[in-house]
Amino acid sequence: xxxxxxxxxxxxxxxxxxxxxxxxxxxxxxxxxxxxxxxxxxxxxxxxxxxxxxxxxxxxxxxxxxxxxxxxxxxxxxxxxxxxxxxxxxxxxxxxxxxxxxxxxxxxxxxxxxxxxxxxxxxxxxxxxxxxxxxxxxxxxxxxxxxxxxxxxxxxxxxxxxxxxxxxxxxxxxxxxxxxxxxxxxxxxxxxxxxxxxxxxxxxxxxxxxxxxxxxxxxxxxxxxxxxxxxxxxxxxxxxxxxxxxxxxxxxxxxxxxxxxxxxxxxxx
Amino acid sequence: xxxxxxxxxxxxxxxxxxxxxxxxxxxxxxxxxxxxxxxxxxxxxxxxxxxxxxxxxxxxxxxxxxxxxxxxxxxxxxxxxxxxxxxxxxxxxxxxxxxxxxxxxxxxxxxxxxxxxxxxxxxxxxxxxxxxxxxxxxxxxxxxxxxxxxxxxxxxxxxxxxxxxxxxxxxxxxxxxxxxxxxxxxxxxxxxxxxxxxxxxxxxxxxxxxxxxxxxxxxxxxxxxxxxxxxxxxxxxxxxxxxxxxxxxxxxxxxxxxxxxxxxxxxxxxxxxxxxxxxxxxxxxxxxxxxxxxxxxxxx
Numbered sequence: 001x002x003x004x005x006x007x008x009x010x011x012x013x014x015x016x017x018x019x020x021x022x023x024x025x026x027x028x029x030x031x032x033x034x035x036x037x038x039x040x041x042x043x044x045x046x047x048x049x050x051x052x053x054x055x056x057x058x059x060x061x062x063x064x065x066x067x068x069x070x071x072x073x074x075x076x077x078x079x080x081x082x083x084x085x086x087x088x089x090x091x092x093x094x095x096x097x098x099x100x101x102x103x104x105x106x107x108x109x110x111x112x113x114x115x116x117x118x119x120x121x122x123x124x125x126x127x128x129x130x131x132x133x134x135x136x137x138x139x140x141x142x143x144x145x146x147x148x149x150x151x152x153x154x155x156x157x158x159x160x161x162x163x164x165x166x167x168x169x170x171x172x173x174x175x176x177x178x179x180x181x182x183x184x185x186x187x188x189x190x191x192x193x194x195x196x197x198x199x200x201x202x203x204x205x206x207x208x209x210x211x212x213x214x215x216x217x218x219x220x221x222x223x224x225x226x227x228x229x230x231x232x233x234x235x236x237x238x239x240x241x242x243x244x245x246x247x248x249x250x251x252x253x254x255x256x257x258x259x260x261x262x263x264x265x266x267x268x269x
Numbered sequence: 270x271x272x273x274x275x276x277x278x279x280x281x282x283x284x285x286x287x288x289x290x291x292x293x294x295x296x297x298x299x300x301x302x303x304x305x306x307x308x309x310x311x312x313x314x315x316x317x318x319x320x321x322x323x324x325x326x327x328x329x330x331x332x333x334x335x336x337x338x339x340x341x342x343x344x345x346x347x348x349x350x351x352x353x354x355x356x357x358x359x360x361x362x363x364x365x366x367x368x369x370x371x372x373x374x375x376x377x378x379x380x381x382x383x384x385x386x387x388x389x390x391x392x393x394x395x396x397x398x399x400x401x402x403x404x405x406x407x408x409x410x411x412x413x414x415x416x417x418x419x420x421x422x423x424x425x426x427x428x429x430x431x432x433x434x435x436x437x438x439x440x441x442x443x444x445x446x447x448x449x450x451x452x453x454x455x456x457x458x459x460x461x462x463x464x465x466x467x468x469x470x471x472x473x474x475x476x477x478x479x480x481x482x483x484x485x486x487x488x489x490x491x492x493x494x495x496x497x498x499x500x501x502x503x504x505x506x507x508x509x510x511x512x513x514x515x516x517x518x519x520x521x522x523x524x525x526x527x528x529x530x531x532x533x534x535x536x537x538x539x540x541x542x543x544x545x546x547x548x549x550x551x552x553x554x555x556x557x558x559x560x561x562x563x564x565x566x567x568x569x
Contacts, residue, residue: 002344002375010374017366018359091357094324095414098351099371101323101340106374267325269316 004109007100011113020082025121028075029128036067037132044140059225061145062154064133065126066225069158072125073165073219076118077186080169083114085179093268103264111170111256118166122159130155154224157241161222164248168215171252174259190216208237218247273300273451274348274421276321280330283316283477290316291477293330298455298472300421303448305468305485306457309563313477314457315354318426322351334422346375346418352411354426360400364391364410367399368417377418385413390439404431412440422453429456429463441467461488461559475563488558496534499523499547509541510534523547 015021043060087093100106134144145151169186176182194216201211211217220226221244239247276298283291291313298304308314319325321332323339334342334349342348358367368382386395389409394402399410408431415423428444429437444467448454458464461471471488473481481488499522500506507517507524515534516527526534531550538545 002346006376007374010370013366013370013373017363017370018361020361086359090359092359094353094357095371096374097324098322099346099374101342101345267319269319269325 002100002102004105007105007109008112010096010099011106011109012116015079015083015113015117021079021117024075024079025124028072028121029124032067032071032125033128033132035071036064036129037136039067040064040133040136040142041140044137044142058145060142061133061137062151062225064137065129065151065154066158066220066223067133068125068129068155069122069161069165069219069223070226072121072129072162074186074190075125076121076162076165077169077172077190078183079117079121080114080166080171081173081176081182081186082169082179083110083117084170084173085177085182088173088177088263089179097268104260107174107256107260107264111167111252114166114170115163118169119159119163121166122162125162126155126158157245158223160245161219161248164222164245164252165219167252168248168255171255171257171259174264175255175262176259177263202237205237212237212239213247215248215251218244218251220244222248274335274453275299276332276334276422276424276453276455277336278317278321278330278332281317281320281327281332282329283313283320283325284328289477291320291327294474294477294479295330296472296479296482298453299470300453301448301451302469303444303454303456303467304470304472305461305464306455306472306474307461307464307559307563308457308459308474310459312459312474312563314459314474315426316477317474318351318353318424318455318457321424322349322353344375344418346371346377346420348418348420349422349424350415350418350420351424352408352415352426352428354430358399358402358407358410361398363396364399364402364413365395367410368413371414372417375418381417381419385416388416389413405433405436408432408436412443420452423447423455425454425456427457427459429458437463462556465555473559473562481562485555488555488562494528494530495551496526496529496531497523497547497549497551498526498531498534498538498545500538500543500545502543505541506538506543506545509537509543513537525551 087096096106097103134146137144172186173182176185194214198211198214198217201207212221218239221239222241224241278294278296281291281294294317306314316325320327321339331338339345339349364386365382368385369379372379372382383392383395386392389412391406391409391413394406399407402410408428412428415425428440432440444454444456456464456468465485468485471481471483471485472479497520498506503519503524510517510524510526515529518525531548535545535548
């Protein structure tokens with residue numbers, strides 16, 4: 001019998017049976033660790049110097065730990081987007097839909113599986129950010145605040161953010177089945193378009209009200225700390241953390257539903 | 270093995286924009302036989318099979334397995350096994366994992382994966398990534414996917430394409446075996462000669478329309494019999510036959526007598542005192558009948 005449990009198991013095996021997930025994970029961990037460690041060394045080492053940038057010791061640790069989701073989320077989106085676009089690209093939707101003709105079941109199973117994979121990426125990103133960040137903060141004699149429950153709440157919210165980003169990637173891949181197009185959109189939007197929009201939205205109050213709903217801004221709100229909010233000046237208007245989470249969830253659901261109508265339920269030829 | 274399943278196509282129609290790919294197609298495919306689904310490239314065979322398997326939505330009409338549409342089958346892979354023309358594999362995934370994924374989603378016992386890999390002759394290559402597979406190996410893996418759920422119905426799109434002579438011999442035996450086990454076997458091909466040694470029944474389509482349905486023998490247009498005859502002196506032989514009212518035409522190896530029985534030709538030669546050196550009845554080939562049915566575009 002085909003069942004949801006079977007479909008979910010199958011989606012998990014799809015992720016683990018190719019090399020993509022661990023190659024992406026290694027790059028992400030290295031990237032996050034280098035940046036978090038580098039920032040910890042930069043701000044920790046120069047914190048007392050008169051000409052260096054200065055952030056108070058108390059807010060430094062969470063900012064550095066937030067490198068996990070703020071740098072890692074691109075990898076979670078890509079993992080999700082590649083999981084779906086690969087099905088179109090290699091025409092594996094044919095055997096998938098032959099094994100589970102209920103296409104809605106397949107899509108939900110994929111969303112659940114990739115949300116789990118995104119959470120795992122979240123854990124790995126936080127291990128990298130906290131591991132490298134706390135290590136270097138300690139080396140410079142700064143309290144890494146590992147005893148503070150707020151720190152662990154931030155870690156937890158970061159993992160949740162990464163999980164939701166991966167689900168957004170799945171939905172995006174359904175909406176834009178072309179793999180190249182999906183990758184270009186992910187990179188262009190996250191690395192270029194959204195940062196500009198967030199900066200631009202901080203010009204006026206009313207634009208800032210809109211800007212806080214941008215996915216990156218919502219993600220920062222969910223995580224609760226971000227270098228971008230600090231540096232961009234757009235941090236003045238922020239959603240509550242749970243609102244940020246709901247915005248990400250809403251985007252994931254929206255793109256998946258749109259993709260359902262534009263590609264998923266269409267003829268597979 | 271429980272009772273056989275009949276595939277039923279009923280007024281199946283598919284329109285892509287202005288193009289009618291499949292038009293009002295109705296026929297049934299019975300269990301215990303190998304049915305060839307034939308037609309030139311672009312005749313609508315693949316679209317028809319994809320509609321049967323719930324991958325393409327028909328514009329109108331239906332295709333069912335004993336009355337049940339594919340998407341309503343409780344255990345689709347355990348009822349219908351299919352291999353479609355497109356190579357549907359992730360090149361970076363091993364063949365065993367490829368099969369395991371679909372076994373999981375269909376709730377099929379994990380042991381079946383190794384079993385079917387062995388059955389199609391890929392037992393030693395299951396852990397290799399499919400990207401390194403030859404075309405023939407991919408065909409075999411496609412067949413392994415079809416056999417995964419030990420289904421009562423097999424739907425194979427161009428299964429012989431890309432196989433080497435040994436592979437062709439092997440698949441013929443396999444198809445025969447499967448049909449003899451009471452399964453319903455439907456295979457498509459654009460070449461009759463490719464499947465004529467395997468099929469019992471033929472369904473021929475052209476331009477999306479059904480143009481012939483019957484046994485393989487029904488393609489044999491036996492009313493058009495020809496005789497090839499030869500003698501030391503062909504001129505005399507031809508003249509004798511023409512005198513008897515036959516139409517003859519010279520061949521490199523003798524004389525072709527249209528619309529004739531070998532016995533009659535032999536009697537005429539004997540009566541004329543000609544020693545015949547060769548005499549054989551020739552039937553209009555199946556392939557010729559097939560090409561005649563599907564028209565010019567069949568001569569690809």
